[in-house]
Amino acid sequence: MRTFGTRFAARMARPTGALELMADLGTAMARGGEADIRMLGGGNPARIAPVEAVYRRRLEEIAADPVQFGRFIAGYSAPEGDLGFREAVALSLCNEFGWPLTAGNVGLTSGSQSAFFFLFNLFAGERTDGGHSRILLPLAPEYIGYADVGLTPGMLLARPAAIRELDDGYFKYFVDFDRLDVPDDIGALCVSRPTNPSGNVLTIEELQRLDALARARRVPFIVDAAYGLPFPGIQHEHLDSLWNPNVVLCLSLSKLGLPAARTGIIVADESIIEALTAFNATAALAPPSTGPVIVEPLLRSGELTRLCRNHLRPHYLAQSAAAVQALRAACAGLPLRIHRPEGAFFLWLWFPGLPISSDELYRRLKQRDVLVLSGHHFFPGVEQDDPHQHECLRLSYAQPPESVRAGIAILAEEVRRAYEGG
Numbered sequence: 001m002r003t004f005g006t007r008f009a010a011r012m013a014r015p016t017g018a019l020e021l022m023a024d025l026g027t028a029m030a031r032g033g034e035a036d037i038r039m040l041g042g043g044n045p046a047r048i049a050p051v052e053a054v055y056r057r058r059l060e061e062i063a064a065d066p067v068q069f070g071r072f073i074a075g076y077s078a079p080e081g082d083l084g085f086r087e088a089v090a091l092s093l094c095n096e097f098g099w100p101l102t103a104g105n106v107g108l109t110s111g112s113q114s115a116f117f118f119l120f121n122l123f124a125g126e127r128t129d130g131g132h133s134r135i136l137l138p139l140a141p142e143y144i145g146y147a148d149v150g151l152t153p154g155m156l157l158a159r160p161a162a163i164r165e166l167d168d169g170y171f172k173y174f175v176d177f178d179r180l181d182v183p184d185d186i187g188a189l190c191v192s193r194p195t196n197p198s199g200n201v202l203t204i205e206e207l208q209r210l211d212a213l214a215r216a217r218r219v220p221f222i223v224d225a226a227y228g229l230p231f232p233g234i235q236h237e238h239l240d241s242l243w244n245p246n247v248v249l250c251l252s253l254s255k256l257g258l259p260a261a262r263t264g265i266i267v268a269d270e271s272i273i274e275a276l277t278a279f280n281a282t283a284a285l286a287p288p289s290t291g292p293v294i295v296e297p298l299l300r301s302g303e304l305t306r307l308c309r310n311h312l313r314p315h316y317l318a319q320s321a322a323a324v325q326a327l328r329a330a331c332a333g334l335p336l337r338i339h340r341p342e343g344a345f346f347l348w349l350w351f352p353g354l355p356i357s358s359d360e361l362y363r364r365l366k367q368r369d370v371l372v373l374s375g376h377h378f379f380p381g382v383e384q385d386d387p388h389q390h391e392c393l394r395l396s397y398a399q400p401p402e403s404v405r406a407g408i409a410i411l412a413e414e415v416r417r418a419y420e421g422g
Helices: 007-012 017-030 049-064 066-074 083-097 112-123 204-216 270-283 290-301 303-330 358-367 401-419
Strands: 106-109 132-140 156-160 162-165 170-174 186-192 221-224 247-252 264-267 337-339 346-350 392-396
Touching: 049 066, 049 290, 049 303, 066 290, 083 106, 083 264, 083 290, 106 112, 106 270, 112 132, 112 186, 112 221, 112 247, 112 264, 112 270, 186 204, 204 221, 264 270, 290 303, 303 346, 303 401, 358 392, 358 401, 392 401
Parallel strands: 132 156, 132 186, 170 337, 186 221, 221 247
Antiparallel strands: 106 264, 162 170, 247 264, 337 346, 346 392
């Protein structure tokens, strides 16, 4: 096997949680998808018939219109992304939230992961003065994809969340503001909302306090809303959002049901968008136009808002309730705790005192064709290991209900076997 001697290769070509996640997903799809494997691990969105019908109609409209077809497939966009779509995003956010935005505040990337590769290395890493700066994650567990996008090791610093157990078998994470400090070497703060993996939705008051901490250090505050408002809007509580020139808001078309379009959206101060434009031109020439051309008229007409309100959000809310019911039935007698689901399309499971690690449980389930994600991947930058990190799993309920139920039944069997010493 070929080896590479560069620091870049050592950093970017090593095994990671994100690689494991996507490799599992690719293998499952190659073997026939959910018919053969219960895919409860990945972030692939549900296939919702009324939503896909709209995208199919848009493809027919694009194919019939030479101008749209040219934008869709026959030409590069500007390096900051398709102008018409960027204008539509700015206008939509201005109308919905009253934010003073123009197309100059909006830039596109080839998916959200590319956006975070750019942002994290823009604000943190080796500085021109020879020092180093880091990204602070104020609430761990946090998104698996943040862990490995930094070009320099040790880029992330995370603070464990405070845990509050609730009476109904749920628990909830909170930002532990009493213990949250922002060291001098922090280059930006970052949260996901809804939080991937737990489905936690930070309140607007929590966002404002974190933004105030960032402003006090004169660093940006990154808010990853890939599952949240305004689209896809898989957010069941706290239906508000935050933006100002210090906030970098990250959106995506993936969870609308368009993951193959690879469209990430950054809403930020114009100086950040200008830097993104240069990055895109150097690294990729330009981001794709396919997603923007499909979605732009839906965004301008309000049809996208109606799709989110009438189909996406209700679909995932019903799936969440059904998955919780199945888990509680299958895991009766086990010390299961579920993070209260407030958004996204995951359940975050905690088995206090689990006799095996969550990574071992993941591997046992994989042997039985059930794919979940081990919780230990979701604590990047936490300075001290804690048993809680190895007692949790992320489970997606976006796949068909029968597949989710079958996977949950096998999960319960393996957890029960572990507690019984097997």
